Amino acid sequence: MLSPQEVAEDETIFRPDGFIKFPRSDGDPLYNPPNTEVPPKSDKEVNYYHVFSREEKRHDTWRGALGEQLAQHFKLDTLSRSKAKWKLYDFPENYAFTEQRKGPAYEPRTDPYLFGSQGHRFRSTREALEHFIWLLSDPDMNVANCRCKYCHKGPRASPGGDGTPKKAGVKRKGEPLSASSAAQAGRRGRKSQNGDGVEVVQSQTAITVRGVEMTRLVPGHTIASVPQRDQETSHALKRGEKERFRVGEVAWCTLDEPVVDPSNAERQIKIWPVVFVDPSLDFKTTLGYDPNDDDDKQKSSLEAVSAPSKRAASPRAMGAVGAVEQSMAYHVNLFGTTEKAKVSEASLTPFLAGFIPDGSLLESDLGSREDHQWLFSNDEFPHLNLSRQPGLAAPDFTRAIVTWGFAIEAAAVLRNLYNVTDAYSGSDTPQGVLRDLGGIAADGDAQSTLGMRYYQGIYFGLERLWVGDVVRLKLSRSDIKKLQQQLNAALVAETQPGAPEAKAIVLDEEGSYVLQLAAIYEDPRAPKTIRVAGEIYQVMPQAKYNAIKADVEASIKKLESDDSLDAAARQEEAKQLEARLPQPSILAGKPGFPPMPPLPAGFVMISLNDRLQTRIPRETTLTISHVAGRMYPSLGMHSDGPRVAEQIKAGPTDRKSAADEDTQVELRARLSVAGLLSGCVKAMRGNVLAWTRTASFKAALALAKKKMSMIITGEFDDSDMEEMLDASPSKTAGGKKGKGSAAAGETPAKASNGVEVSNGATAATELAGSAASGTNAQPGTLAAAADAETGETSQDEPPLAPGWVPRKSRNLGSYYYVHTETKKTQWERPTL
Structure with a gap:
């Protein structure tokens, strides 16, 4: 066996022009694809092997992928001496690269196979890699030295000092697991490459450890970083110092004065979601100290500041140097309204760290359609005076509670985008x-992809x-x-x-x-x-x-x-x-x-x-x-x-x-x-790609507005109620099974209080595109704040309370109840 360094330095193998040539081959000319005859066009179903020529694109792609992998294995630079990417000149002699085409003739399934020596039919570049390493490294072509899955049937132990594989022993109890054994664990999962040897972006379990691309430019290091990134990331935080919020983010803000329900003082809106527009500072000046005080003159500068003996008789004159304190503040929009405000950093909390208060607040009267006309207009939003500007009326609780639910519902949708x-x-x-x-567009040269x-x-999110x-x-x-x-x-x-x-x-x-x-x-x-x-x-x-x-x-x-x-x-x-x-x-x-x-x-x-x-x-x-x-x-x-x-x-x-x-x-x-507990807890649900941030906001606001308008009017059709049933917390992560009741006003609160938005991501996908173009899109399903009451009503049940009417879901057969005056909706049967 040749050492990796000997192989890498052999210019008959790794040629200066970037091609890799095999000095030997174990290819068997008798081991060919079983059926290479192209069926007649009249056949509705096909099953044959197409043999690629060297000039075909897929043949070129496999050779390029294997060339890069071999160069990486033998510790060579990404590019050859002629600045070309490494590529196989051709497959080993008597190897045939094919594609099996099977199924309907108009759209057959295609699977690539590289036929080599007897019993070898490689399905991907990864399968062929170990075999090709052996061909390059072993002049004697001792099959026992090959570690590919077809040649080496036993445990793949690392080679010993003489180049031959070490005998795999029995693992003793308590013996640490070897890295090679751990690397092979779970190999039967999904492949990380497709038939062309190209890395495939897998689903949510796609994780890959790879060598760093040294040619990749890193923002802030070798290219000019955008000013907003520099401004928002350059500040070095001290331990315990609060992290800065950024333009376009959504967080919770504690109101200076809560909005209180006049009919029940326990119902108070104390927090509101806000959108950050611009960072700012709050300045505060304090009284100075008498510079003529003899005791202070004798103290050190630190003592004079930390322990002054005498205050100045009056504030400093205009223009004089005084003690100025500054603290972070932000210009924000109160989400769901047209109001703007400047708030201090101390009043802000990351959205995922905040909670909707439980209790009587969720049972508030939502009023009628006339109280919330803005919900039925595409471009209208309320102004509530939540910041308590002088000269304006205090916020109305009924209008505020619906707007609050609207803002939280919109934030729940935005969390998916x-x-x-x-x-x-x-x-x-x-x-x-x-x-x-x-x-x-890229040209046809394979080096300019x-x-x-x-x-x-x-x-x-x-x-x-x-x-x-x-x-x-x-x-x-x-x-x-x-x-x-x-x-x-x-x-x-x-x-x-x-x-x-x-x-x-x-x-x-x-x-x-x-x-x-x-x-x-x-x-x-x-x-x-x-x-x-x-x-x-x-x-x-x-x-x-x-x-x-x-x-x-x-x-x-x-x-x-x-x-x-x-x-x-x-x-x-x-x-x-x-x-x-x-x-x-x-x-x-x-x-x-x-x-x-x-x-x-x-x-x-x-x-x-x-x-x-x-x-x-x-x-x-x-x-x-x-x-x-x-x-x-x-x-x-x-x-x-x-x-x-x-x-x-x-x-x-x-x-x-x-x-x-x-x-x-x-x-x-x-x-x-804080990052101290697994990130599976309280995570963003960013799974829908939107065009722009503006499109995301428009999508979230449009979905939330449609949802709240249905709650206020009580105009749910069967499909709407089925969506609510399917999105019940009892069927989402974190929800508890069992019967329960909730007013329609609970919907936005529960959705933002942690219950996953069911199918909201799919609906948001369509709406994000239409919102960007200014069109109205049909809303999808959102999380409903009610557990479905299964089973039909019984004649033995007590009569309904006045003003309540039952409605039945067409698909599931379960009943929900709507109050005709307040438009409240609930699953539990309201009785006298």
């Missing part, structure tokens, strides 16, 4: 920039994210297992031949993981599918980290006293143990990125990349649905360590609920939004 902003290209030529940004389209920012931000991740247990398998595969790829096999990386399935966004991008081969990439960190309490550290130190100490190993073996084992415990990265950040948010005291941040100890920088790519939202460490406290452990134990046991828990427990919500 996202749109990317500020596109840029990774190309270093003007033509490449125009090509990547869609300015010009469309590149990735990168973005500096994204409006994600109710929040604004920028490249460089540290965001919470929403990783289910299956996602963490996939990430663990990918990390171990990268670890195996870095292991040198003859070196001891590395111990497997084992991730904490209950840990909290965050990602420093290095890229937001779209693959032109999978348009409208946004992915993110960057370095993943685990957030853990200091006490837990100390316990792991003590365990590793004890293992090293035990290893040093093991006389059965020689000094070199002990040293190598000790290095592997130390690599399992990287140093915590609390405040560190990459060049060109904004400073990472400081965690509360008692917590540390561990980089998963540090555990790889690889020469090639690695990053993890995920789908946008894995992002949970912004991270607000200032919400955490030093004493939260034990609370995190308690909340992990108190989490839901149901896997589906645990994978996306919209908790109503204030402590769980705070810990999650």
Whole structure:
């Protein structure tokens, strides 16, 4: 067996022009596709193999994909000496690249197959890669040295010092799992490539660990960053300092004076969702001190400020230097209204960390249609005077409670939408920039295919994210297992031949993981599918980290006293143990990125990349649905360590609920939004791509307005009620089963209080496009705040209360009740 370095330096294999030629082949000319005859056009169904010629595009694509993979395996640069991408000159001799076409003649199913030696029929470039590595590395062509899935039927242990595979032994109890075994775990899942060897953007479980593209430009480092990103990310926060809110985000604001129901003083609207328009500052001046005071002259400058002995007799004169204090403030729009206000930072709370108050507020009288004419006009919104401007009447509670529900319903829809902003290209030529940004079409040259389209920012649900931000991740247990398998595969790829096999990386399935966004991008081969990439960190309490550290130190100490190993073996084992415990990265950040948010005291941040100890920088790519939202460490406290452990134990046991828990427990919500608890709790639901932020707002407001207008008028048809039934909290994550009652006014409150918007994302997709063009779209389903009362009414039940009428769902046969005067709607039968 040749060493990887010997193969890489052989210019008859890796030629300077970028082509890779095989010096040998195990291809069997007798092992060909079984049926290559093209059926007559009159056949309605077909089943044959098409053999690709070297000039056909798919043949070229496979050769290009395999060339890149082989170059990466043998540690070569991305480009050859002639600046061309690596590509196979051709497949090994007597290999045939085919495509099976089977099914209806007008649209058959196509599956690629590479026929090689006897018994080999590779279905993807990944399957063929190990076999091709063997062909390049083994002049003797000893099949026992090949590690592909067809040649090597047994456990795939790493090769020994002589180049032959080590004999796979039996794993003893308590023995650490090897990295290669962990890398193969879960391999029977979905493929990460299609038949062309091209990375496929999978569904919500698509996670890949890959080498960093060194040619990719990073905003803020090698290209000009947009001013808004610089303004919103450049501020270095101190520990405990509140994170700044950003233009276009939605958050909760505590009203200076609550809106009180005159019929019941317990019903008060104290908080309101607001949209940020612009950051600002509040200034406050204080009285100075007498500069002629002799006692103060004798004190140090610090003492003179912190412990003055005498106040000045009067305020300082105009223009004199005085003590000025400043604090953050924001210009905001009160969501759902036409009002603007300037509010202090102290009155603001991240939306996912806030809650709708339960109790009598949700039972308020909503009034009649005449009280809310703005609901039935496309472009009209109310002005309530929530900021209590002098000279204007105080807000009316009936108008305010409906507007409040409208704003919360709109926020619930907006939580599902996202749109990317500020596109840029990774190309270093003007033509490449125009090509990547869609300015010009790519030419036919295979070397000039469309590149990735990168973005500096994204409006994600109710929040604004920028490249460089540290965001919470929403990783289910299956996602963490996939990430663990990918990390171990990268670890195996870095292991040198003859070196001891590395111990497997084992991730904490209950840990909290965050990602420093290095890229937001779209693959032109999978348009409208946004992915993110960057370095993943685990957030853990200091006490837990100390316990792991003590365990590793004890293992090293035990290893040093093991006389059965020689000094070199002990040293190598000790290095592997130390690599399992990287140093915590609390405040560190990459060049060109904004400073990472400081965690509360008692917590540390561990980089998963540090555990790889690889020469090639690695990053993890995920789908946008894995992002949970912004991270607000200032919400955490030093004493939260034990609370995190308690909340992990108190989490839901149901896997589906645990994978996306919209908790109503204030402590769980705070810990999650702070980034200390798994991001599966209180996550954005950004799963619908909108055109622009304006389109998202229009879609959310139009859906919410239609919903509230139906509640006020009570004009629900059967399809509307069926949608409400299907969206019942008893059928959504976090909802409890059982019968219950709720007035129609509860609908917006419950929807924003954590119950998932059922099918709202699909409806928002259609409406987002129509809202951008100014047209009216039909609304989809939203979460209803009622559990369906199953079963028909009985003659033995007491009579209905005056003013209530029953209505029946056509499809499900269950009844709901509408009050003819107040237009309230509920599922529970109202009786005398």
